[in-house]
Amino acid sequence: MKKIDLVFGIHLHQPVGNFESVFRLAAEKSYIPFLKIVKDYPFFKFALHISGPLWEYFEKNYGLVFEIIGELLERGQVELWGGGFYEPILAVVPERDALGQLEMMNEYLMKKFGKVPKGMWLAERVWEPHLPSLLAKAGIVYTIVDDYHFKSVGVSEDSLFGYYITEHDGSPLIIFPISQRLRYTIPFGDAQKTIGYLIDSATEWGERTAIYADDGEKFGLWPGTYDWVWKRGWFENFLNLLSENLQTINIIHFSEAIEKHKPIGRIYLPCASYFEMNEWTLPAQLADRYRNLLSELKDEGRFDLLMPFIKGGFWRNFLVKYEESNRMHKIMLYLSERLNDLRGSITKAEENRAKRALYRAQCNCVYWHGVFGGLYLPHLREGVYRNLVECEDELDKATHKRIREWAEGVEKDIDFDGSPEYILRNPKISLYFKPSYGGALTNIFFKPLQWNILDTLMRRFEGYHNIVKKGIEKKKGEGVKTIHHIIASKEENIVEHLNYDWYQRLSFLDHFLGDGTNLDSFKATTYIELGDFVNQPFDAQIRSGEEGVSLELVRDGGVWIFGKRFPVIVRKVITLPKSDGTFSVDYEVVNNSNERIFWFANEMNFGLMSRDFPGRYFLFPGRVSEKILPGQIMEINNINELILVDENSSFELKIKSENEASLWLFPVETVSLSEEGFERVYQETMVLFHFRFPLEPGASFKNRYIWEFEMD
Numbered sequence: 115m116k117k118i119d120l121v122f123g124i125h126l127h128q129p130v131g132n133f134e135s136v137f138r139l140a141a142e143k144s145y146i147p148f149l150k151i152v153k154d155y156p157f158f159k160f161a162l163h164i165s166g167p168l169w170e171y172f173e174k175n176y177g178l179v180f181e182i183i184g185e186l187l188e189r190g191q192v193e194l195w196g197g198g199f200y201e202p203i204l205a206v207v208p209e210r211d212a213l214g215q216l217e218m219m220n221e222y223l224m225k226k227f228g229k230v231p232k233g234m235w236l237a238e239r240v241w242e243p244h245l246p247s248l249l250a251k252a253g254i255v256y257t258i259v260d261d262y263h264f265k266s267v268g269v270s271e272d273s274l275f276g277y278y279i280t281e282h283d284g285s286p287l288i289i290f291p292i293s294q295r296l297r298y299t300i301p302f303g304d305a306q307k308t309i310g311y312l313i314d315s316a317t318e319w320g321e322r323t324a325i326y327a328d329d330g331e332k333f334g335l336w337p338g339t340y341d342w343v344w345k346r347g348w349f350e351n352f353l354n355l356l357s358e359n360l361q362t363i364n365i366i367h368f369s370e371a372i373e374k375h376k377p378i379g380r381i382y383l384p385c386a387s388y389f390e391m392n393e394w395t396l397p398a399q400l401a402d403r404y405r406n407l408l409s410e411l412k413d414e415g416r417f418d419l420l421m422p423f424i425k426g427g428f429w430r431n432f433l434v435k436y437e438e439s440n441r442m443h444k445i446m447l448y449l450s451e452r453l454n455d456l457r458g459s460i461t462k463a464e465e466n467r468a469k470r471a472l473y474r475a476q477c478n479c480v481y482w483h484g485v486f487g488g489l490y491l492p493h494l495r496e497g498v499y500r501n502l503v504e505c506e507d508e509l510d511k512a513t514h515k516r517i518r519e520w521a522e523g524v525e526k527d528i529d530f531d532g533s534p535e536y537i538l539r540n541p542k543i544s545l546y547f548k549p550s551y552g553g554a555l556t557n558i559f560f561k562p563l564q565w566n567i568l569d570t571l572m573r574r575f576e577g578y579h580n581i582v583k584k585g586i587e588k589k590k591g592e593g594v595k596t597i598h599h600i601i602a603s604k605e606e607n608i609v610e611h612l613n614y615d616w617y618q619r620l621s622f623l624d625h626f627l628g629d630g631t632n633l634d635s636f637k638a639t640t641y642i643e644l645g646d647f648v649n650q651p652f653d654a655q656i657r658s659g660e661e662g663v664s665l666e667l668v669r670d671g672g673v674w675i676f677g678k679r680f681p682v683i684v685r686k687v688i689t690l691p692k693s694d695g696t697f698s699v700d701y702e703v704v705n706n707s708n709e710r711i712f713w714f715a716n717e718m719n720f721g722l723m724s725r726d727f728p729g730r731y732f733l734f735p736g737r738v739s740e741k742i743l744p745g746q747i748m749e750i751n752n753i754n755e756l757i758l759v760d761e762n763s764s765f766e767l768k769i770k771s772e773n774e775a776s777l778w779l780f781p782v783e784t785v786s787l788s789e790e791g792f793e794r795v796y797q798e799t800m801v802l803f804h805f806r807f808p809l810e811p812g813a814s815f816k817n818r819y820i821w822e823f824e825m826d
Contacts, residue, residue, distance in 0.1 A: 117320030118275070118312055119364045120356075121290070121371050123161035123258060123327030124148070127201055129479035130167050131497010137171045141179075144334035147344050149182045152191070155353045159365050161327070162192050163235035166199035167477065169222060176448035180226065187227055193367045194223055196231035196254065201478035206241040206430060206443065208450050215473055216252035233257065233368050234255045235327075237478050239292075240387045240429045246280055246287035251667040256288035256368060258327045260388040264291045275315065275322035275453065277371065278381040288372060294389065296326040301333060305352040312363050316729065320364075323371045337790050355697050385428055392426025394484030397435060400427075401577035409759075432489075437618055438571050439481045439489050441556060442498055444529040445546075446475050449505045460512040461507060468508035475501035483576075483786070490571065490786040490795055492723050499557075499566035506544060509562040514541070519693040521662040525654075536656055538690040542823065543697065545690060553652030553667035553686060554620035557595070562825055563763050569721030570798040572615040578787050582609050611785050611794050613638050617649045619782055619798060622699060624648065624684050625715040626673045627804065633749050633778045636802065646671045647684055659753050662691035673711055680707030695823035705816040711818050714815065715804035718769075720744075720758065725781055726795045732779065732799075744799040748779040764826035772818040777802040 126145055128137050145168075152158050162183070164172070172179040174787045186192035198204055198215035199222065207215075208781045216234070224230050227380040232255040236245075239259045249257065261274045269291075277290045299308045312324055333349060334340040334621040343349050356363060366374065386392065393404050404426060411424075433440040453468050460468075479486070480494040488494065514520050524537040533550035544559035558567045616639060617623065628642030635641040652667040665688045672679040722730050724744025732742040737753050754774045758767040782798050809815050 116313075116316035116318055117362055117364060118316035119320070119323040119366050119371060119374070120312060121161070121323060121325050121327075121366060121532070122159070123163070123195065123235075123368065124330045124333075125163045125195075125328065126168055126330040127163075127165040127167075128129065128168055128171070129472045129494055129497065130200060130477040130501065131480070131494045132167075133493060134171075137168070137638065138175070140331060140335045141172075141176055143340045143344075144331055146176070146178070148330060148333050148349070149179065149186075151349060151353070153182055153186065155357065156189060156191055157357060157360060158353055158695050159191055159193070159367050159370075161195050161233060161368050163195035163197055164822065165197070165201040166219065166222070167201070167474075169226075184227065184766040187229065191371060193233065194227065194229050196220055196223065196234040196252070198237060198476075200473045200477045201237045201479070202473070202483070203237050203240045203429065203478045204245060204580045205240055206433075206481075207476050208447065208454075209248060210454065211450055211476065212248055212414045212472065214469065215252055215476070216249070216254070220252065238387055238391060238429070238482075239263075240391075241281075241383055241522065242385050243382065244282050246282040247285040249287055250285035254287070256290065256372065258290040258292055258325065258331065258368075259383070259386075260297075261291040261294050261325075262389045262392075262421070263383045263386045264381065266386060266425065267381065268422060270383070276323060276375055277323070278379055279377045280381050280606055288377070289383070290323075290325045290327075290368060290371075292325050292327045296324065297328050300326060300328070300351070301339065301348045305348060305355055308352070309355045309359060309363070313359060316362050321375065323366075323375060328741040372643040387429050387446055389421075391429065391482075391484060392517050394482065395427035395429055395431050395435065396577075397427075398575045398577045398579075402580050407579060429482070436483065436489055438495075440529055440723070442475075442495070442502070443481060445502055445557070446472065448526070448528050449475075449502060449509065453505070454729060456512060464508060464512045465619065468512070469504050471501040471505035471508060475499075475505060479560075480652060485787055485789065487786060487788045487795070490784055490788075490797075492569065492571075492721060492795070492797060495569050495571075496566075496721070496723065499559075499562045499569050503544075503559045503561060503564040503566060506539075506559060507564070510539065510541065510561075521658070521690055521692040523656040523658060523665065524655060533651070534654070536654055536665050538656075538665055538688065538697075540662070541693050542695045543690065545688065545697065547654070547665060547667070547688070548620070548669055549652045549654035550619065551670065552620065552623050552648050552650060553654070553684075554618070555622045555688075556620050558621075559600060560823055563760075567720055567758075567767070568621050570619040570719045571784070572617070572619045573613050573782060573784050573797075575614055576618065576786065578792075579612055582612065582785060582792055600791045605794060608785055608794060610793055611783060615639055615782075619719045619800070621718040623717040624686075625802075625804075626682070626719060627713040627715055629703045631713070633747070633780065636778060637747075637780050637800075644675060645682070646674065648695075652684075662689060662694075664689040673707070675709070680705075680709050680711070682706060682711060697821050699821075701815075701817045701819075703809065705809045705813055708811045710811070711809040712733045713804065714809075715802050716819075718801045718803075719782065719798045720801065721759075723796075729759075731759055733757040733759060734777075742779065745781045745796060748777070750779075751776045754779050766822075766824045768820075768822040768824070770822070771803055772816075773805065775805055778802040778804070 196424045199218040204212040234254045234257050235256050243260050333343050475498045480498045482671045483489040521540040525534045529534045537543045537546045546557040573823045624647040626645030628644050631641040652669040655666045657664050673682050685702040687700045722744040752774050754771045
């Protein structure tokens with residue numbers, strides 16, 4: 115009689131920084147229903163991975179999860195998987211941290227269930243060839259990746275029913291290839307057809323193992339799946355069909371498959387992730403061409419034949435595609451290095467506090483963007499930055515023990531672009547500057563609130579924007595679509611919100627505006643920029659003194675009118691005092707040309723979470739009586755002060771300008787793709803102080819900004 119083994123794995127994860135309401139919704143609509151129903155089908159063996167953020171959430175809110183898993187473990191129905199505790203991409207964090215995260219998960223599962231995992235879930239299935247030696251140090255015997263990894267080195271479809279062995283530096287690792295066919299049909303396709311496929315794949319020798327492993331959120335949380343999987347009974351029907359065919363389909367654990375079957379062979383896999391990820395990591399224009407190519411091949415019926423030869427991008431290039439992702443990643447690496455350098459000179463408690471914050475900041479979801487919001491979701495970025503700020507604060511406290519007043523400056527090429535960044539910090543504030551890019555302020559870490567006030571994202575073209583421009587076609591069909599095939603829009607006329615920035619949305623960016631510029635053209639970046647300062651390099655010099663630390667940034671640049679350059683110097687000096695919750699920026703613009711210069715502006719961008727985040731607003735004393743929300747559009751003349759308020763934390767940031775200025779304020783919003791389709795997402799609020807007056811040849815203009823941070 116023909117037989118086939120089936121191994122089934124499920125991965126449950128919610129990212130650091132996600133809303134508690136999403137955790138709760140996922141638990142109620144997906145995780146709890148899944149665990150409850152499999153408990154009633156003892157024959158159904160499966161592997162289970164739960165990420166650290168979810169374990170922590172379940173501890174506080176769902177003790178039932180531990181009870182069910184304990185019962186399933188007792189009767190041998192579930193096999194627990196390990197992994198990096200806070201779901202990092204292991205290949206892009208320092209090895210000491212990757213190993214630390216793996217060991218943290220091992221210790222957690224041992225403490226809670228008395229089990230040390232032998233298998234692990236590899237976050238986003240991002241594989242790089244050096245991983246076997248790392249995983250061996252954590253006692254990991256096997257992992258799972260997509261069958262695309264195998265197909266790309268020539269393994270045929272018929273040779274994917276089982277596992278392979280690879281190694282690095284003499285450390286072996288067993289790898290199972292996840293069936294893409296099963297990943298797309300469970301739970302989206304007809305259950306009977308999935309069972310039929312398994313039966314058709316069975317052999318007289320029973321040597322084959324079919325492999326399924328995927329996200330648990332597709333069982334109830336993804337759009338349309340709750341009704342399909344639970345109300346209309348897809349999963350229960352699937353389990354019943356399995357129970358009727360147990361003579362052919364033998365459900366076993368991954369570890370049992372290793373004991374029962376020999377490896378199909380030895381293999382060495384290239385750098386890869388799942389097939390869709392390889393599209394998302396490509397540069398936008400190339401991703402659009404790549405998608406069109408795939409569509410053509412599918413229409414021609416040649417896709418399956420040519421798939422092994424199709425290679426998209428490489429996960430690490432998200433750090434090239436998105437400078438905001440790279441900025442977070444490189445600050446994480448910098449803080450990891452600081453922590454490692456301090457080991458032995460700080461207490462274990464101090465080290466553990468900093469390490470946990472660092473590990474939480476390594477959660478992968480915010481470092482990339484595809485069909486999920488990821489990097490485009492401000493609350494996920496805030497979650498990572500909150501932990502980066504906490505880590506830095508812990509390291510600063512451990513470094514400056516019992517010293518109440520201090521200020522220091524650091525010069526270091528943090529982002530590995532060949533040019534140094536500068537950090538000015540004291541007990542309350544850390545300021546990150548990038549002289550090579552407009553002398554811009556990239557981050558403000560306000561440590562009492564663990565808040566990066568300048569958490570921003572530029573508007574950029576994405577390959578899927580062409581779908582928006584062509585018009586979104588709504589199609590109806592049977593069943594429910596996978597998350598990779600949902601094309602919809604959450605609002606009408608979303609194409610009207612497609613605007614693109616030619617520069618990064620940072621702060622203290624210096625503009626010289628052309629005649630005709632107005633708020634609308636500046637908002638749409640269709641205005642004329644006359645200066646060469648916004649994204650060009652400044653010279654930098656850092657100084658420390660008795661009162662604090664300062665950074666001087668100077669560019670001998672120009673203003674360009676009708677193709678002719680008029681020399682202009684912009685100098686800005688940032689001063690951060692010891693322990694004080696203030697800093698100042700002194701500007702000087704020197705007109706070295708023989709023409710008048712008319713319109714100078716300083717751009718600042720504030721990451722405030724949403725258009726109408728509760729309790730966050732701007733005040734303009736003496737000019738505007740009402741509260742101005744982050745999503746409003748404003749044009750105000752003759753002001754010299756604004757106040758940013760966060761009522762929830764009794765926080766105020768006062769920005770005072772020595773000279774009166776005109777001010778433009780508007781929300782910067784992107785159009786991105788999420789689980790539910792295309793949506794407009796608030797990223798930050800832009801504030802532009804601009805000064806319009808004739809600056810005579812040889813003359814200079816000076817202005818001072820004072821930033822005051824206050825908490826009750």
